[in-house]
Amino acid sequence: MPYTSVLCWIKSSFSGDGGNNCVEVAATEGGRVSLRDSTRPSRIIPTTRTAFHALVQGVKSEDFAPAEE
Numbered sequence: 317m318p319y320t321s322v323l324c325w326i327k328s329s330f331s332g333d334g335g336n337n338c339v340e341v342a343a344t345e346g347g348r349v350s351l352r353d354s355t356r357p358s359r360i361i362p363t364t365r366t367a368f369h370a371l372v373q374g375v376k377s378e379d380f381a382p383a384e385e
Contacts, residue, residue, distance in 0.1 A: 338354045339353060339354070
């Protein structure tokens with residue numbers, strides 16, 4: 317069984333029901349987190365919970381928004 321089938325992937329609530337274009341997240345062994353793009357489900361990015369939390373907080377606070385010119 318492939319690794320991607322074993323995990324319980326959670327789709328972003330912002331992705332809606334109409335497409336296959338979202339970020340998915342899964343909790344993995346050892347308290348880690350895996351991310352993937354639903355359009356490329358075999359490409360998985362493993363990370364720590366701390367790094368994932370920092371990413372989410374950065375997105376929420378718009379730290380990654382393009383700079384205004």
